[in-house]
Amino acid sequence: MIEVENLSKRYGYTTAISDITFNVERGEILGFLGPNGAGKTTTMRILAGYLPATSGTVRIAGYNIQKDSLLVRRQIGYLPETPPLYPEMTVEGFLYFVARIKGVSPGDRADKVKSAIIRCNLQDNCYTIIRKLSKGYRQRVGIAQAIIHDPPAIILDEPTVGLDPRQIIEVRNLIRNLAGSHTILLSTHILSEVSMTCSRVVIINRGKVVATNSPEKLMADIVSNYNYKLEVSGEVNLVRELLQNIPGVVSIEVIPTNEKSDQNNNRTNRTNLLVISKPGTELGESISTLLIQHGFGLHQMQRVSATLEDVFLQLTTAEKNLQSNTMTSTIHKEILA
Numbered sequence: 001m002i003e004v005e006n007l008s009k010r011y012g013y014t015t016a017i018s019d020i021t022f023n024v025e026r027g028e029i030l031g032f033l034g035p036n037g038a039g040k041t042t043t044m045r046i047l048a049g050y051l052p053a054t055s056g057t058v059r060i061a062g063y064n065i066q067k068d069s070l071l072v073r074r075q076i077g078y079l080p081e082t083p084p085l086y087p088e089m090t091v092e093g094f095l096y097f098v099a100r101i102k103g104v105s106p107g108d109r110a111d112k113v114k115s116a117i118i119r120c121n122l123q124d125n126c127y128t129i130i131r132k133l134s135k136g137y138r139q140r141v142g143i144a145q146a147i148i149h150d151p152p153a154i155i156l157d158e159p160t161v162g163l164d165p166r167q168i169i170e171v172r173n174l175i176r177n178l179a180g181s182h183t184i185l186l187s188t189h190i191l192s193e194v195s196m197t198c199s200r201v202v203i204i205n206r207g208k209v210v211a212t213n214s215p216e217k218l219m220a221d222i223v224s225n226y227n228y229k230l231e232v233s234g235e236v237n238l239v240r241e242l243l244q245n246i247p248g249v250v251s252i253e254v255i256p257t258n259e260k261s262d263q264n265n266n267r268t269n270r271t272n273l274l275v276i277s278k279p280g281t282e283l284g285e286s287i288s289t290l291l292i293q294h295g296f297g298l299h300q301m302q303r304v305s306a307t308l309e310d311v312f313l314q315l316t317t318a319e320k321n322l323q324s325n326t327m328t329s330t331i332h333k334e335i336l337a
């Protein structure tokens with residue numbers, strides 16, 4: 001349904017995306033996952049016909065976006081990161097307006113508006129002014145405007161950003177209910193979003209696709225990993241440097257701790273670390289031996305199984321590791337947020 005081939009976009013000297021290729025099959029929900037600045041919004045905007053690509057092709061329902069841009073737009077419902085709403089209109093009035101500008105024939109408008117209202121569970125808010133709606137309800141109106149012309153493909157850019165936990169669940173359920181009759185491409189930087197909502201995931205980093213698979217298969221690829229959580233005492237940078245040099249160590253992350261309770265327990269010089277290893281390696285003995293030999297305290301050591309976070313970290317930090325032995329924890333923070 002959505003075919004993206006060798007898509008690239010440059011803004012002046014900045015390459016936002018480079019040679020991106022992926023497909024979204026009819027009826028599936030594909031997660032487009034990447035850290036901030038990875039190129040998700042750029043890709044979404046090109047697919048929605050709002051931004052020209054520098055090179056590459058996009059076909060939606062068989063139509064080429066460059067040659068048949070008007071036909072392509074009819075096949076797509078697009079929800080940008082900030083929903084394009086008119087705050088002074090009522091929900092119903094706004095949806096009638098969008099139906100008109102999206103070319104829904106006058107005879108069909110009432111049915112299409114009613115259907116979008118029911119599917120997005122907005123029945124109790126038809127006559128509410130959009131400005132007065134909560135963020136979660138506004139997001140539903142944003143999704144309703146995207147599906148009003150019943151497009152086969154829906155593109156949602158970070159649809160749950162800024163919502164509270166209850167609203168997130170509601171919007172995710174809404175998205176899941178749209179799958180099957182629609183093909184959905186959903187961009188996000190939140191890992192749990194893809195495992196809960198999507199059947200397949202494309203991981204993008206620094207403008208390039210680094211993996212495409214189902215969340216389960218991505219995890220299975222590294223499930224043979226034996227990662228370790230450690231509680232160590234000593235100069236943390238020295239510990240990290242020491243461990244980073246063990247063959248088979250992919251990355252070392254500092255796990256944030258509750259400082260207050262640590263102070264109460266008089267354990268302020270201790271640090272929790274997560275050591276991620278290459279698939280098929282077992283580093284437990286090397287880690288413990290090396291730490292003890294160098295006089296660091298090893299207070300706890302626990303083997304942990306791989307998670308989708310580990311896959312994401314491995315894929316999005318591998319490039320950095322080649323350049324430097326120091327690990328950045330910014331991506332980890334985003335994932336944990």
Ligand SMILES: Nc1ncnc2c1ncn2[C@@H]1O[C@H](COP(=O)(O)OP(=O)(O)OP(=O)(O)O)[C@@H](O)[C@H]1O
Nearest residue numbers: 011014015016034035036037038039040041042043
């Ligand atoms: N209009 C622009 N002009 C110049 N550079 C841009 C422009 N828009 C995006 N970029 C750059 O292109 C890269 C990809 O940005 P993009 O917004 O597509 O990423 P993203 O994955 O959507 O990130 P975020 O989640 O933070 O929105 C970034 O380096 C960004 O700074």
